[in-house]
Amino acid sequence: MVDIDELDDKFSIEGEVGFAELEEDLVFITVSNKYADADICLYGAHITSFRPHNSMDLLWMSPDSCFEVGKAIRGGIPVCFPWFGPHKTDEEKPQHGFARLMYWDVLSTATNPAGETIIKLELNSSEETKAYWAHDFRAEMTIVVGKTLVETLKITNTSAVSFDYTCALHTYYSLSAIESITIEGLKGLTYYNQLTRENGVQEEEKLEITDGLTRHYLNTETPVIIDDSAFRRRIKVDKKGSKVTTVWNPGAEPCAKIGDLSDDGYETFVCVEATNAFDYPIHLAPGESFETSAIIGLEEKIF
Numbered sequence: 475m476v477d478i479d480e481l482d483d484k485f486s487i488e489g490e491v492g493f494a495e496l497e498e499d500l501v502f503i504t505v506s507n508k509y510a511d512a513d514i515c516l517y518g519a520h521i522t523s524f525r526p527h528n529s530m531d532l533l534w535m536s537p538d539s540c541f542e543v544g545k546a547i548r549g550g551i552p553v554c555f556p557w558f559g560p561h562k563t564d565e566e567k568p569q570h571g572f573a574r575l576m577y578w579d580v581l582s583t584a585t586n587p588a589g590e591t592i593i594k595l596e597l598n599s600s601e602e603t604k605a606y607w608a609h610d611f612r613a614e615m616t617i618v619v620g621k622t623l624v625e626t627l628k629i630t631n632t633s634a635v636s637f638d639y640t641c642a643l644h645t646y647y648s649l650s651a652i653e654s655i656t657i658e659g660l661k662g663l664t665y666y667n668q669l670t671r672e673n674g675v676q677e678e679e680k681l682e683i684t685d686g687l688t689r690h691y692l693n694t695e696t697p698v699i700i701d702d703s704a705f706r707r708r709i710k711v712d713k714k715g716s717k718v719t720t721v722w723n724p725g726a727e728p729c730a731k732i733g734d735l736s737d738d739g740y741e742t743f744v745c746v747e748a749t750n751a752f753d754y755p756i757h758l759a760p761g762e763s764f765e766t767s768a769i770i771g772l773e774e775k776i777f
């Protein structure tokens with residue numbers, strides 16, 4: 475059980491970091507500093523809101539999202555680990571792994587000299603995780619709330635044998651309208667098209683999304699920009715320790731079949747994900763660690 479009073483005693487920072495039961499029974503960390511406000515649900519280490527002070531929320535949340543133990547939150551930044559997508563051999567196991575379906579512990583909260591807030595969470599292997607995945611591991615999530623939001627998933631192999639994992643920081647971005655945005659930074663990249671199961675190369679300078687799209691851009695570590703002219707903002711999506719950039723929007727028909735999305739939900743979000751999967755799993759020998767980061771913010775305006 476998560477004890478909010480105990481968390482408050484140990485980890486709150488007056489006027490900056492607090493704990494609250496938002497959205498039914500789930501416990502959230504609320505952050506407010508001179509740069510931005512953010513909400514982080516301890517269930518899934520799931521960031522549900524990041525609002526730089528000069529902008530509306532960069533993250534999109536489904537108004538129909540479930541907020542209950544056993545179900546994934548729809549929107550924000552789901553954490554996919556230790557596998558991305560469906561489980562390779564057992565379809566009973568949850569899509570995108572179990573990390574988003576478990577409560578994470580709070581390790582620390584702090585303010586750095588620049589006035590940014592640093593939250594550290596962790597999830598260790600246990601009997602519960604071993605019911606899904608046999609390995610001993612430590613997952614540490616560091617979230618830095620500043621002018622940009624930096625989320626880093628560090629996995630350490632704490633077992634005596636090597637293992638492979640796949641993962642993603644599966645960010646949902648809030649848009650004026652899917653048909654009004656373009657995504658820059660993907661030209662020339664090879665992608666795996668999950669809908670046709672074929673590879674393609676993006677020829678266009680800017681990606682426009684006119685229908686359902688699931689593309690995994692392979693062997694790329696460069697940032698992309700979501701240009702949203704109607705919202706008059708350009709979201710910079712950078713990353714580290716990720717070889718695949720996934721772009722997902724379900725489009726109208728599949729969206730209507732997803733229970734925690736309204737029929738027109740697809741119109742106002744796009745997922746751009748810092749992924750390691752397909753030919754790029756992460757291999758960890760005993761004692762080794764690996765970090766994957768998503769770095770999200772508004773592109774500086776040049777006048």
Ligand SMILES: O=P(O)(O)OC[C@H]1O[C@@H](O)[C@H](O)[C@@H](O)[C@@H]1O
Nearest residue numbers: 546569570644668688720722747
């Ligand atoms: O509904 P979920 O499990 O959160 O997954 C959402 C989507 O996540 C994307 O990353 C996958 O490529 C899609 O196939 C999937 O539908």
